Amino acid sequence: MALSRRKTLALLGGGFIVAAGTGAALEITRTPRTAAAPWGKAGGYSDPRMQALSYAILAPNPHNQQPWLVDLSTPGEITLLVNQDKLLPHTDPFSRQITIGLGCFLEVLRMAALEEGYEAQMDIFPEGSDAAALDNRPVARIRLEPTTAAPDPLFAHVLDRRSLKEPFDTTRPVPAASLAALKAAVPGARIGTSADAEFIAEYRELTTDALEIELLTPHTFKESVDVFRVGARATDAQPDGIDLTGPMIEFARLGGQMTEARLMDASSISFREGMRATLENSMTAMGYVWLTTATNTRADQIATGAHWVRVNLAATAEGLGFQPLSQALQEYPEMAELFARVHAELAPDGGTVQMLCRLGYGPDVAASPRWPVEAKVVDA
Numbered sequence: 001m002a003l004s005r006r007k008t009l010a011l012l013g014g015g016f017i018v019a020a021g022t023g024a025a026l027e028i029t030r031t032p033r034t035a036a037a038p039w040g041k042a043g044g045y046s047d048p049r050m051q052a053l054s055y056a057i058l059a060p061n062p063h064n065q066q067p068w069l070v071d072l073s074t075p076g077e078i079t080l081l082v083n084q085d086k087l088l089p090h091t092d093p094f095s096r097q098i099t100i101g102l103g104c105f106l107e108v109l110r111m112a113a114l115e116e117g118y119e120a121q122m123d124i125f126p127e128g129s130d131a132a133a134l135d136n137r138p139v140a141r142i143r144l145e146p147t148t149a150a151p152d153p154l155f156a157h158v159l160d161r162r163s164l165k166e167p168f169d170t171t172r173p174v175p176a177a178s179l180a181a182l183k184a185a186v187p188g189a190r191i192g193t194s195a196d197a198e199f200i201a202e203y204r205e206l207t208t209d210a211l212e213i214e215l216l217t218p219h220t221f222k223e224s225v226d227v228f229r230v231g232a233r234a235t236d237a238q239p240d241g242i243d244l245t246g247p248m249i250e251f252a253r254l255g256g257q258m259t260e261a262r263l264m265d266a267s268s269i270s271f272r273e274g275m276r277a278t279l280e281n282s283m284t285a286m287g288y289v290w291l292t293t294a295t296n297t298r299a300d301q302i303a304t305g306a307h308w309v310r311v312n313l314a315a316t317a318e319g320l321g322f323q324p325l326s327q328a329l330q331e332y333p334e335m336a337e338l339f340a341r342v343h344a345e346l347a348p349d350g351g352t353v354q355m356l357c358r359l360g361y362g363p364d365v366a367a368s369p370r371w372p373v374e375a376k377v378v379d380a
């Protein structure tokens with residue numbers, strides 16, 4: 001639930017005043033200093049594995065949990081593991097979405113290696129996997145082998161790619177040519193797109209209803225609150241999760257509005273305004289893109305991630321804002337009705353709707369936080 005600066009003005013509520021001395025003023029104007037530094041360090045490594053990984057950590061992933069760990073103890077090899085502490089058991093009970101995020105990571109790694117003249121040969125879940133839960137077994141074993149294959153043109157957009165959690169311009173339609181460009185980025189994938197007025201009207205309501213269910217269901221909303229990083233200082237200290245930054249957040253934080261108790265209290269100003277801003281964003285969609293798979297194996301989920309980040313990069317190339325809206329696709333009982341409806345409509349022949357995203361034109365935003373690549377290297 002990222003809140004835009006404009007929307008969070010409302011967090012202040014009627015007559016809520018902070019006595020801003022110099023210290024408080026400095027806090028309010030503080031912006032994160034180091035949280036996005038890994039975006040500037042990507043591409044600055046001499047070891048080919050670290051070079052590829054320095055881009056891979058910039059991949060999109062659920063709640064920005066960055067659940068990846070890499071073991072480099074075998075020369076020339078990368079073993080990708082999943083950090084069990086970063087799973088999202090309430091909104092992602094089978095770790096389907098976490099696996100998609102790992103698929104995004106592997107695809108960016110593949111493109112980055114290719115850029116340097118290496119083919120990333122990947123063995124996915126080399127020791128097997130469990131469809132119900134991720135465990136300590138490797139997600140992938142990767143070897144980099146020299147190649148003369150041409151680089152991937154989508155790689156050029158890796159540093160500019162964003163998930164855009166802001167309102168879109170409802171006067172600017174999404175052109176058919178841009179939807180075609182998204183499809184062209186993923187030959188062979190089961191991809192659907194629409195900028196049809198009736199579809200937009202229906203899915204604005206549906207995705208908003210699904211968000212409302214997530215926010216009003218305490219155990220699923222708590223999963224977000226648990227990873228909120230409130231303010232620049234907290235975001236720099238822990239550059240993952242859902243970062244809430246900007247002067248108004250700092251102002252509300254200093255005024256005691258951003259405590260866990262306030263955020264979880266559905267009658268508080270913080271909760272209501274956060275919810276209003278989030279729901280308003282989904283009502284500004286100007287088009288949609290979605291991916292489905294016939295089966296729902298771990299390999300399908302990894303492949304979905306590879307496709308997904310490619311679609312995101314193609315949207316970046318088109319200048320299109322892109323925000324996944326995953327709530328209606330999530331496998332918990334309170335969502336069952338909307339889950340069934342989305343599946344009946346977007347995967348009428350059966351299968352799994354893996355990703356759904358709103359499209360439109362929105363503001364430029366800063367890159368999201370990342371832990372440095374070095375923080376993700378383990379010696380197993």
Ligand SMILES: Cc1cc2nc3c(=O)[nH]c(=O)nc-3n(C[C@H](O)[C@H](O)[C@H](O)COP(=O)(O)O)c2cc1C
Binds near residue numbers: 162368
């Ligand atoms: C599987 C998956 C599901 C996601 N679902 C949502 C979502 O429901 N809402 C949202 O705003 N962003 C969603 N995202 C985007 C992430 O929040 C985003 O990738 C992460 O915060 C990092 O930001 P970045 O993509 O701008 O680098 C999803 C991403 C992935 C890979």
